[in-house]
Amino acid sequence: MNKQLVLEDGTVFKGEGFGADVSLSGEVVFNTGMTGYQEILSDPSYCDQIVTLTYPLIGNYGINRDDFESLAPMISGVIVREVEHEPSHWRKQESLHDLLVAKNIPGLAGIDTRMLTRKIRMHGTVRGRICDLTVDTTEVARMLREETPRRDQVARASAKTPYHVPGKGKRVALIDCGMKHGILQSLIERHCDVIVVPYNTPAEDILRLRADGVLVSNGPGDPTDIPETIETIKALLGKLPLFGICLGHQLLALACGATTSKLSFGHRGSNHPVRQLASGQIEITSQNHGYTVDVHSLMETNLEVTHVDVNDGTIEGLTHKSASAFSIQYHPEAAPGPHDAGYLFDEFLQLMVQHVETRREEVERICQSAQM
Numbered sequence: 001m002n003k004q005l006v007l008e009d010g011t012v013f014k015g016e017g018f019g020a021d022v023s024l025s026g027e028v029v030f031n032t033g034m035t036g037y038q039e040i041l042s043d044p045s046y047c048d049q050i051v052t053l054t055y056p057l058i059g060n061y062g063i064n065r066d067d068f069e070s071l072a073p074m075i076s077g078v079i080v081r082e083v084e085h086e087p088s089h090w091r092k093q094e095s096l097h098d099l100l101v102a103k104n105i106p107g108l109a110g111i112d113t114r115m116l117t118r119k120i121r122m123h124g125t126v127r128g129r130i131c132d133l134t135v136d137t138t139e140v141a142r143m144l145r146e147e148t149p150r151r152d153q154v155a156r157a158s159a160k161t162p163y164h165v166p167g168k169g170k171r172v173a174l175i176d177c178g179m180k181h182g183i184l185q186s187l188i189e190r191h192c193d194v195i196v197v198p199y200n201t202p203a204e205d206i207l208r209l210r211a212d213g214v215l216v217s218n219g220p221g222d223p224t225d226i227p228e229t230i231e232t233i234k235a236l237l238g239k240l241p242l243f244g245i246c247l248g249h250q251l252l253a254l255a256c257g258a259t260t261s262k263l264s265f266g267h268r269g270s271n272h273p274v275r276q277l278a279s280g281q282i283e284i285t286s287q288n289h290g291y292t293v294d295v296h297s298l299m300e301t302n303l304e305v306t307h308v309d310v311n312d313g314t315i316e317g318l319t320h321k322s323a324s325a326f327s328i329q330y331h332p333e334a335a336p337g338p339h340d341a342g343y344l345f346d347e348f349l350q351l352m353v354q355h356v357e358t359r360r361e362e363v364e365r366i367c368q369s370a371q372m
């Protein structure tokens with residue numbers, strides 16, 4: 001044993017280090033997915049978090065060039081029960097260890113991940129640090145309790161300047177709060193013409209793009225940390241069809257006057273059941289969020305709940321009663337799946353088509369009344 005995880009309450013888990021030989025702190029969370037470690041560690045929503053993977057063997061199919069959700073992982077560490085250093089898969093290019101070394105991210109193997117997960121489930125997420133066995137753990141725990149966590153994750157994860165991904169279909173302005181590439185991919189598959197813009201782009205600049213709709217992406221941190229994006233959404237509401245995913249969902253709710261709060265240990269995994277209220281149908285979804293929209297705060301808003309989490313009853317989807325806007329807390333772009341929720345991208349497309357038709361009808365009506 002040569003590395004340890006120290007938690008802010010003083011608990012210590014000793015294990016074997018892998019990946020980069022560095023010490024990093026972060027919020028310790030767990031993900032229950034059996035596969036998808038490459039997508040998880042490269043999902044910018046995990047920025048500044050140390051992720052415990054509850055599936056007991058990780059790394060066995062390696063890392064490939066295609067499955068990254070972003071090119072620069074922002075995760076603070078990976079914790080596993082057992083890591084495989086000799087992966088076997090026809091698509092693999094390198095091992096998990098090699099990737100973590102290259103990206104300067106520490107890994108910790110050989111600890112009781114079930115015990116750690118049960119602790120987080122009972123007491124909520126905690127701050128922790130992966131470090132050498134030689135350091136004074138009481139000192140590390142004190143430092144973890146006293147340091148103020150950063151709140152600039154979205155600014156670090158978002159694109160710094162706009163860029164265009166041309167397509168022949170509907171034009172989507174994609175507000176990048178720390179976007180997973182899967183979202184872009186899902187729009188490209190539907191032939192969209194996508195302009196990705198930074199999280200703090202003002203509404204006027206977005207309107208100037210003459211987009212057919214706006215998608216607000218997933219992203220890290222607390223949604224209340226980015227009032228700029230909330231203001232942009234407020235100004236766009238009713239002018240263009242709007243679709244919010246995960247952080248984007250929380251931001252739409254805040255823009256409409258609702259509130260959000262932190263869940264005790266969040267939802268992170270790839271088999272979370274969600275009920276669609278209109279049909280009663282259950283979708284199996286991929287989730288990764290630590291915050292939720294407060295149900296009682298919806299009373300004062302024009303929002304309606306469309307989807308609910310079957311496990312804990314929290315809100316998973318919202319729609320606006322008058323504006324063309326809807327959002328979901330989970331991931332329709334999920335990779336490696338499940339794909340039950342992919343229809344939501346088609347609904348967004350449908351909303352953009354309807355919006356264009358309504359506008360055309362409006363223009364015709366104005367022209368006709370002008371002739372009279």
Ligand SMILES: NC(=O)CC[C@H](N)C(=O)O
Binds near residue numbers: 045219223248288
């Ligand atoms: N995946 C996301 O977009 C996460 C949203 C937000 N950072 C949360 O933890 O709730």
